[in-house]
Amino acid sequence: xxxxxxxxxxxxxxxxxxxxxxxxxxMNHEYMxxxxxxxxxxLRLIHYSVGAGITDQGEVPNGYNVSRSTTEDFPLRLLSxxxxxxxxxxxxxxxxxxxxxxxxxxxxxxxxxxx
Amino acid sequence: AQSVTQPDIHITVSEGASLELRCNxxxxxxxxLFWYVQSPxxxxxxxxxxxxxxxxxxxxxxxxxxFKRSQSSFNLRKPSVHWSDAAEYFCAAGxxxxxxxxxxxxxxxxxxx
Numbered sequence: 592x593x594x595x596x597x598x599x600x601x602x603x604x605x606x607x608x609x610x611x612x613x614x615x616x617x618m619n620h621e622y623m624x625x626x627x628x629x630x631x632x633x634l635r636l637i638h639y640s641v642g643a644g645i646t647d648q649g650e651v652p653n654g655y656n657v658s659r660s661t662t663e664d665f666p667l668r669l670l671s672x673x674x675x676x677x678x679x680x681x682x683x684x685x686x687x688x689x690x691x692x693x694x695x696x697x698x699x700x701x702x703x704x705x706x
Numbered sequence: 707a708q709s710v711t712q713p714d715i716h717i718t719v720s721e722g723a724s725l726e727l728r729c730n731x732x733x734x735x736x737x738x739l740f741w742y743v744q745s746p747x748x749x750x751x752x753x754x755x756x757x758x759x760x761x762x763x764x765x766x767x768x769x770x771x772x773f774k775r776s777q778s779s780f781n782l783r784k785p786s787v788h789w790s791d792a793a794e795y796f797c798a799a800g801x802x803x804x805x806x807x808x809x810x811x812x813x814x815x816x817x818x819x
């Protein structure tokens with residue numbers, strides 16, 4: 592089925608460890624983004640990309656890195672995990688020809704716990 | 707500053723009763739508006755969207771929403787709630803000048819049998 596695939600679904604990290612959250616889409620969407628979801632705070636934008644080789648920071652980028660080498664993939668890297676990064680992470684994608692017209696297609700999320 | 711406000715953190719309704727979830731926005735121009743639903747442990751699914759034209763928009767699962775420019779609101783409604791509608795609902799806004807969506811903090815809907 593077409594859509595946005597996130598892996599892993601669950602992850603426990605120790606403070607200071609690094610890891611990469613994977614996101615892939617097969618809809619040829621140029622726009623991809625990462626959000627984190629915390630109770631009572633809705634979704635906050637971490638990083639986004641409007642095409643291969645183009646990335647930019649969102650609302651809460653500190654502690655996270657991204658790259659976009661292909662249209663399909665948009666991995667999120669935690670270089671040195673901290674307990675404050677315990678959250679549920681969502682990847683979302685959209686075509687760009689209509690800016691925000693289309694809404695997003697979301698992945699099913701990665702639940703990350705940092706101990 | 708651009709923002710989306712969902713004033714109700716939780717709402718409980720009885721099965722078969724009508725539902726209205728509130729959403730207010732603050733945006734420089736007329737935004738594109740969206741409602742998403744998130745079932746437990748799942749990602750967000752698009753329910754409906756408003757771009758322009760008819761201010762009453764129909765979505766999936768029997769939901770509708772009405773855009774009211776004078777009140778800066780985009781409330782979600784359903785005439786008869788089913789137990790399967792229990793979920794968290796998010797309102798979001800975007801615009802012509804940005805790919806980014808701004809999300810509200812969500813409203814959790816509980817359905818009494």
